[in-house]
Amino acid sequence: MDGPLIDSLPSTSVEQALALGAAGLSLRSVTKRYGTVTAVEHLTLDIPAGYYCCLLGPSGCGKTTVLRMIAGHEEITAGEIWMGDRCLNPIPAAKRNTSMMFQSYALFPHQTVWQNVEFGLRMQGIAAPQRQARVGEMLDTLGLSALAQRKPARLSGGQQQRVALARALVTRPQVLLLDEPLSALDENLRIRTRAELRKLQRQFGMTFIQVTHNQDEAYSLSDQIVVMDQGRIDQVGSPDQIFAQPLSQFVATFTGDNNLFHGTVARVTREAEQALIGLEVPQLGTIFCRGEAPQVGATGACCLRSDALTLTPLDSPAEADPSPNRFTARITAVEFTGYITRVFLILDANGQELLYKARTADWARHAFQEGEGVTLSWTDQNCRFLAH
Numbered sequence: 001m002d003g004p005l006i007d008s009l010p011s012t013s014v015e016q017a018l019a020l021g022a023a024g025l026s027l028r029s030v031t032k033r034y035g036t037v038t039a040v041e042h043l044t045l046d047i048p049a050g051y052y053c054c055l056l057g058p059s060g061c062g063k064t065t066v067l068r069m070i071a072g073h074e075e076i077t078a079g080e081i082w083m084g085d086r087c088l089n090p091i092p093a094a095k096r097n098t099s100m101m102f103q104s105y106a107l108f109p110h111q112t113v114w115q116n117v118e119f120g121l122r123m124q125g126i127a128a129p130q131r132q133a134r135v136g137e138m139l140d141t142l143g144l145s146a147l148a149q150r151k152p153a154r155l156s157g158g159q160q161q162r163v164a165l166a167r168a169l170v171t172r173p174q175v176l177l178l179d180e181p182l183s184a185l186d187e188n189l190r191i192r193t194r195a196e197l198r199k200l201q202r203q204f205g206m207t208f209i210q211v212t213h214n215q216d217e218a219y220s221l222s223d224q225i226v227v228m229d230q231g232r233i234d235q236v237g238s239p240d241q242i243f244a245q246p247l248s249q250f251v252a253t254f255t256g257d258n259n260l261f262h263g264t265v266a267r268v269t270r271e272a273e274q275a276l277i278g279l280e281v282p283q284l285g286t287i288f289c290r291g292e293a294p295q296v297g298a299t300g301a302c303c304l305r306s307d308a309l310t311l312t313p314l315d316s317p318a319e320a321d322p323s324p325n326r327f328t329a330r331i332t333a334v335e336f337t338g339y340i341t342r343v344f345l346i347l348d349a350n351g352q353e354l355l356y357k358a359r360t361a362d363w364a365r366h367a368f369q370e371g372e373g374v375t376l377s378w379t380d381q382n383c384r385f386l387a388h
Helices: 014-019 063-071 113-123 128-141 157-169 187-204 215-221 239-244 249-254 360-366
Strands: 025-034 037-047 052-056 078-083 098-101 175-179 207-212 224-229 232-237 258-269 275-281 285-291 299-305 310-313 325-336 340-347 353-359 373-378 383-386
Touching: 025 063, 037 063, 037 232, 052 063, 052 215, 063 098, 063 175, 063 207, 098 157, 113 128, 113 157, 128 157, 157 175, 157 187, 187 207, 187 215, 207 215, 215 239, 224 239, 224 249, 232 239, 232 249, 249 258, 249 299, 249 383, 258 285, 275 299, 285 299, 285 325, 340 360, 340 373, 353 360
Parallel strands: 052 207, 052 224, 098 175, 175 207, 285 383
Antiparallel strands: 025 037, 025 078, 224 232, 258 275, 258 299, 275 285, 299 383, 310 373, 325 340, 325 373, 340 353
């Protein structure tokens, strides 16, 4: 995003957000069908007032359909959507006190920046003096005052994105809905824009609901992440919960560079907090992990974060590493990505491919080469059992 970062307004707590009119949302067994195709099925979700919520999932999982039903642009097949104490089902889109920022920005090419931002206030019938004051304040807050008389064709991508955001915010909605708002921006601009979006959400004390398929975006922005798959919610939690405690194999696979080992539960030792589980993996042996105690004989998977591996030379003594999970592997590729280096490996025992992520500075000290054999190890505490 071009221009300085926003720093003109103080942050707002959730309690202050409620006082400013932010609203929570409650979706109750919401379903959307298109003929015989079910896009969203029995979706139940509570989003607290003043939260930044990201709907995260792959293309076609139903997240944009949920956003459009909240906005009133899609009719609900079954269920109810509540904003505070109001059921939104019978309320037309224009009267829901929500605002939607589209992926394409949808700016009017024949109108100036000022006119684009003013449009929603005109539709609301706001008197001219109030429109002038509110548009001027919003352009100043978003660093757009100098561009007020330009038309969209003369703006950069970041400036257009900022104008679309100003147009959405100026009507003072209780809930702002954002459909992949950063997807058209380059990486550096996307990172800067994320920071601005989060700061704006806190400053205005508004409830933001954003659709994204990018887990980094969801982690950096959200108070609450809703992971969706095939029209259903798979997991709801804070960013650190989704990252460190995935509850399903889908969430573990989609939300991070996790390694999964599939097998059958061979032994279970019940302990005070999480059970110690021995998972028998074909052609590999027993992997020890932690989780809710399953039945012996049940199938499942162990989830191992890619940063939780330890790599040592093949001839390193086993007694120097007490980790219960210890295997040999060969490095097949090393990918430098800047701060992080991604290392691809293949296990000697069963040919399974694994990913290891390290800080580039730490990896440089290893001095391992592509094609070299190494010993891999990890603790049971860093390996999570997933039943499904």
